Amino acid sequence: MKNILVLGSGCVKCTKTAEAIEKIAGELDVNVSVTKETNPQVIMRYGVMSTPAVVINDKLIHSGSIPHRENVINWLQQE
Amino acid sequence: MFKIFTDFADWLTYSIFGLSPDSKLGDAAHFFIEDVSKIYVLLIVMIYVIALLRASLNIEAVRDYLAGKHRGVGYLMGSAFGAITPFCSCSSIPIFLGFTSAGIPVGITMAFLITSPLINEVAILLLMSLLGWKFTLLYVVIGMSVGILGGVFLDMIKAQRWLQSFAAKALQQAQASSETPNSPQSIASLSLTDRHRFAITESMEIFARVWIWVIVGVGIGAALHGFVPEGWINANLGEGQWWSVPAAVLLGIPLYSNATGVIPVMESLITKGLPVGTALAFCMSTVAASFPEFILLKQVMQWKLLAILFVMLLIAFTIVGWIFNAFIPFI
Numbered sequence: 001m002k003n004i005l006v007l008g009s010g011c012v013k014c015t016k017t018a019e020a021i022e023k024i025a026g027e028l029d030v031n032v033s034v035t036k037e038t039n040p041q042v043i044m045r046y047g048v049m050s051t052p053a054v055v056i057n058d059k060l061i062h063s064g065s066i067p068h069r070e071n072v073i074n075w076l077q078q079e
Numbered sequence: 080m081f082k083i084f085t086d087f088a089d090w091l092t093y094s095i096f097g098l099s100p101d102s103k104l105g106d107a108a109h110f111f112i113e114d115v116s117k118i119y120v121l122l123i124v125m126i127y128v129i130a131l132l133r134a135s136l137n138i139e140a141v142r143d144y145l146a147g148k149h150r151g152v153g154y155l156m157g158s159a160f161g162a163i164t165p166f167c168s169c170s171s172i173p174i175f176l177g178f179t180s181a182g183i184p185v186g187i188t189m190a191f192l193i194t195s196p197l198i199n200e201v202a203i204l205l206l207m208s209l210l211g212w213k214f215t216l217l218y219v220v221i222g223m224s225v226g227i228l229g230g231v232f233l234d235m236i237k238a239q240r241w242l243q244s245f246a247a248k249a250l251q252q253a254q255a256s257s258e259t260p261n262s263p264q265s266i267a268s269l270s271l272t273d274r275h276r277f278a279i280t281e282s283m284e285i286f287a288r289v290w291i292w293v294i295v296g297v298g299i300g301a302a303l304h305g306f307v308p309e310g311w312i313n314a315n316l317g318e319g320q321w322w323s324v325p326a327a328v329l330l331g332i333p334l335y336s337n338a339t340g341v342i343p344v345m346e347s348l349i350t351k352g353l354p355v356g357t358a359l360a361f362c363m364s365t366v367a368a369s370f371p372e373f374i375l376l377k378q379v380m381q382w383k384l385l386a387i388l389f390v391m392l393l394i395a396f397t398i399v400g401w402i403f404n405a406f407i408p409f410i
Contacts, residue, residue, distance in 0.1 A: 009172055009375070040172050040378050041245050049138045049177035050170055064137070065280070 001031045002076070003058070007043045008036070008051035017052040017066050021076075024069065030076045081117060081208065088113035107305025114209070114297045114343055119290070121204055126285050129200045130278035138164060138174060145191075146181045150234070157187040158226035161194030162219070171195075171372070175379050179246055182253030185238045190230030193392070196367050197222035201289060202338035209346040218359070221403075225363070225395045232391060241384035292340035300347035313352030324400035327357050328393055331364025341365045356403025363396045 004021055008014030018034050025032040037043065037055075046053065046060050053063035056075055088109050092098050098105035141160045145153060171192055178188040198219055206215040239250055316323045334341075345362045349355060373385055380388075 007173075009170075040176055043173050044176040044180055044249065047177065047180075049142065049173045051173055 001033065002056055004032050004034045005037050005055040006034065007046060007048050007053040007055060007063075008038065009040070009043075010036075010038045011051070013066050014038075014052040017054065020066065020069070021054070021072055024072045025076055028073065028076055032076070084113050084117040084120075087116055103305045107301040110304045110347075111297055111301035114300065114346075115293060117208060118205060118293050118297070118343070121208055122201065122286060122289070122293075123282060125204050126200065126282040127278045130281035131274050133163070134274040134277040136164065138170075138177070141191075142177055142181050142183070145178065145183050145187060148187075150184065150187070153184070153187040154190045154227045154230045155223075157183075157190035157230060158194040158223045161191040161226060162198035162223060163200075164191075164195070172375060172378055175376070176246060176249065179242070179379075180249040180253050182250065182256075184234055185242070185250070186230035186232075186234030188230075189233050189238075189388070190226045193229050193367060194223055194226030196337065196372075197225070197363060199338065201285065202342060205339065205342040209342060210349065214355075221359070221399055222363070225392075225399065229388075229391060229395060233388070236387070238384055238387070241381040241387075243379050243381060246379045289337070289339040292337055293343070296336070296340035296343040300343040303344070303347045303351060307351055310352065312348065316353055316357065321401070323354070323357050324360050324404065325393075325397045327361035327400065328364040328368075328396045331361050331366075331396075332368055332370070332393075334365045334369075336365050338362075338366050354404045355407050356400040356405075359403055360396045360400030363399065364393070368392045368396070 006014055006018040006021070008017070014036060018036050021032070022034050025034075043051070043053070046055060048060065048063050050064035052066065054061055054067060054075075061075060062071065091112050092105055092109040093100060096108065098108055100106070100109070141164055145157055145160070148156060175188055175192065178191070179185070203215055203219065206218055239247060242250065341362050345358045348358050348361075368389060373389060376385060376388075
């Protein structure tokens with residue numbers, strides 16, 4: 001099971017990112033828990049300055065845009 | 080170069096819609112069609128070209144650059160980066176905290192954040208096409224000066240005292256240690272394909288964000304253009320009315336717009352005879368002093384600092400307006 005955090009101060013792009021990840025995970029049948037994190041202190045702790053950002057199992061892997069579909073597939077299929 | 084848009088508006092307004100060039104409605108419709116078509120074409124082309132050039136500039140690189148800078152250079156560069164780095168207003172808090180936790184003084188961070196909404200490629204593009212390069216240059220110089228002087232002032236009054244405690248702590252820790260922050264991603268050099276992909280995404284994103292503002296801004300501008308009688312503005316809000324500048328600044332506060340929406344309004348007001356300084360003050364206040372943005376900043380600043388920042392901006396814009404109105408006849 002992958003714990004996925006989507007960091008962002010609640011803008012449209014962050015919501016879209018979270019939805020996209022959930023949808024793709026559903027298609028690939030990967031077990032995920034996606035949480036949206038809006039607390040600025042937490043966002044700061046990951047050193048993120050451009051949102052939306054994606055953290056998988058506590059590791060920052062993307063920031064600054066809605067991720068491309070192929071990237072999401074890539075992350076979800078990695079062990 | 081821009082004549083094609085005038086011809087297009089002539090054709091659409093007078094031949095297709097059958098409006099008379101002498102009617103108020105025809106005048107307003109012509110203004111609207113010409114400006115919207117011109118702005119849309121310019122936006123799409125120019126954002127793409129600029130994004131192509133700017134693809135490798137990211138906010139992490141800006142932070143790492145500013146973290147090591149002497150203060151004097153820091154304010155100038157903070158403001159300059161604010162002008163060329165675009166960001167969505169929902170990123171202003173993460174950027175503030177990212178800069179702060181890298182030990183960058185509050186004044187330099189604020190020079191960045193104040194300048195950023197005032198100056199960006201879309202604003203510059205609009206100013207160039209609607210009001211000419213001299214005005215654009217003046218606008219950029221003034222916008223950056225407000226950012227730089229605002230930043231210097233905030234550091235002089237030791238604004239970091241009034242940050243929220245977690246932000247203040249992050250700043251202190253970073254300034255005590257000499258470590259440079261580590262960027263989460265390595266910055267790879269970009270191929271032309273990457274740049275093209277970035278530029279396409281960026282143009283579509285920016286266009287999706289601003290197209291409605293263009294319609295609203297030009298719509299209001301066109302209404303003013305067609306329906307406010309010639310001479311009315313000059314007689315009532317013209318030179319010699321010193322109070323019109325602070326009034327314009329106050330009027331700009333509840334109006335929330337970005338530069339894209341307000342510049343066409345400003346163009347229309349200036350051609351109708353509103354003094355340039357008054358128009359500038361109104362434009363800057365609308366863009367940079369808005370309540371939604373300030374409420375966001377509450378997450379990292381105490382009320383006292385927010386109030387100081389707000390009043391500081393209002394005073395700055397008023398002074399800008401007065402100076403312009405006093406000196407523009409001599410330029």
